[in-house]
Amino acid sequence: MAVSVDASPLHPHAPPGAGAGTLCAAFQRTLAADPGAPALRAHGGGRALSRTEYGRAVEELAGGLAGLGLGRGDTMALLLTNRPEFHLVDTAALHLGAVPFSLDPGASAEWLEDALRHAQSRVVVCERRFLEVVFTARAPRVEHVVLIDGPPTIGTVSLDQLRCRAAPGFDFRRVWQGVHPDDVATLVYGTAPDGRTLAVELTHANLTYVMDACHRNLPLRVRGACLSHLPPAEPVGRLFAHYLHMTAGHTITTVRDPEDVPAAVAETRPSWFAAGPHTWERLRADLQGRFAARPDATDVAAALDAATRRVALGQRGEWVGASLRRLCDAAESEVLGAARSELGLSECDLMVSTAGLALDTQEFFLALGLPLAEVYGSAEAGVLTTLPPPGGIRIGSVGVALPGTEARIAADGELLVRGPHVMRGYRADPGRTRAIIDPEGWLHTGELAAMDEAGYVRAPGGPRAGLPVPGAVPDPNTRQRRRSTCRSRTP
Structure with missing residues (x-):
């Protein structure tokens, strides 16, 4: 017996990013709907970035990544914990039609090297504390390492430098509008039973469909809040924080230390909250x-x-x-x-x-x-x-x-x-x-x-x-x- 669940029309008060077709189109609709709304903050940190500030950072970083040669269909590996920079850089790559994906920084250098080879990544984004494992695992195709915290070291580019490296004539709007629903949006890496590296390809259409299905099941409040507390390499963390913000506009609060989750929940009062048992x-x-x-x-x-x-x-x-x-x-x-x-x-x-x-x-x-x-x-x-x-x-x-x-x-x-x-x-x-x-x-x-x-x-x-x-x-x-x-x- 097969059970089919009908897809009812989106709720008339669906959030602005619903039905957009691509994650970057959803993000842009969300920005335009309420430019001054809070968008991104770190638990225990300073004020939140507004949607306008988030959008400006994404555009500048997208220009910098394009200047490094990242474009449609290219992969970009991220070795990051839960922090605002993850959302900024990942979203910037999506707007280029590139394929940002997260790897577990705690994995062995051998496994990371295998994944980087498999993905054929030319750009890796990481935190300073993961530089050693990145350089140890550095696959032949990796040309650029972007360091998101502090000044650059030899062989790296800092996030501030990246924001100023847009190629002359870079047309951000034209590029993101050229992203297609069938383009791959991210990879989920793992290991098959025979030990071979395995990567699931999820498209913009896959992920926006899932988010739209959530909106159909439960109309989301427009100005809600969510926590980004699961490791970025865990796909459910991306779904219920990163992609949820793009379609629903929920303010993201990043939580780096799992011990801080109860306090962050009490402070943030999330509208949706996903966690493991x-x-x-x-x-x-x-x-x-x-x-x-x-x-x-x-x-x-x-x-x-x-x-x-x-x-x-x-x-x-x-x-x-x-x-x-x-x-x-x-x-x-x-x-x-x-x-x-x-x-x-x-709430x-x-x-x-x-x-x-x-x-x-x-x-x-x-x-x-x-x-x-x-x-x-x-x-x-x-x-x-x-x-x-x-x-x-x-x-x-x-x-x-x-x-x-x-x-x-x-x-x-x-x-x-x-x-x-x-x-x-x-x-x-x-x-x-x-x-x-x-x-x-x-x-x-x-x-x-x-x-x-x-x-x-x-x-x-x-x-x-x-x-x-x-x-x-x-x-x-x-x-x-x-x-x-x-x-x-x-x-």
Whole structure:
């Protein structure tokens, strides 16, 4: 049984970048809609860059990169942590029709060299602390290293120098308007089971479709906020911060230290917040500790118990009695509303966890009145493959196929998906691409799953038995290996 989810028209109040076709067109629409709005800041740093300032920096950096010879279809590797410069440089490259992609700075020099060779990158952008590994891994085609912090060293160009190196006659508007939806926008690097380097090619059309599908599922507030706290090499971090800003205009706050995430959430009050199961478990433990330390801890526990029982009944489709409703109303006014505000999640329209979220952790946040949804995605399917419909979060399910896409379960229990979000293919590897995308366009995810008649997908159960699908990881217990592959669920 294949379940197809219709793509309804975009919401009449959709953000300005929705439906743009390319990420650079979405970015430019967003800038024009509200030039003075805050766009980009660092947690604990100074004031935010406005959209106008962000746009000016992107134009100057694009000119500098073009002066280095970067153009349409060329790749540019980034070894950066979460910081504003990542967003500036990556967006500048996109406006040239180039292909910026992130690599894990913690990877071995040997692996980085292999990835740089595979991508044939001529330009690498990095932080000063990663210079040694960059020069150690430097592939023959690398001609330029851009240093984003501090003065340049021998063999590097500083970010300030880059902003002043536009080639004479560089026409920024003409260049970005020439970017096509079918152009590759980024690469997601990993390692195949046989040890070969593997890179997923995602186009502008893939990524803008996923963002538009999010807007269809949940109309986004125009002046929201989001955190950039996941490593840039993790595609879900790019999706729910970097690309979300381009289409929705949410103010990005970058967080370099994972230990600062709870404080950044409380300060930023994000409209959307995506994190891995570990972060949600940590936030839950932190809040439970605060509840236990309160003088009225017993009353708080009773309020949470009532709210949890209401969630359980709702998940089973059972009636919530009048007495329980009264208890929950009291819990809302006396405990839950304040708890949401204290966490910084009271303005959150959707909270997303990647697959692997503990059921009791999800139930805890739903009891608090917070819409925590578990989702599933792979790089090959545009990073985000499933999402619950509005008001339709189900504990233990990763939601339904994105609007305008299809999902079905094969005879052997493998999850198959089809739609505009499916990757263009593996870079320079047509054989592996044909092995994973069949002639009818179905992407074979390599994940075991179940699906009910309403299209809800139960959390994928890991790679299927038998021969591994290209890019899949045969051992689901090897978390570090799963994180380093294209087809892994993000952390």
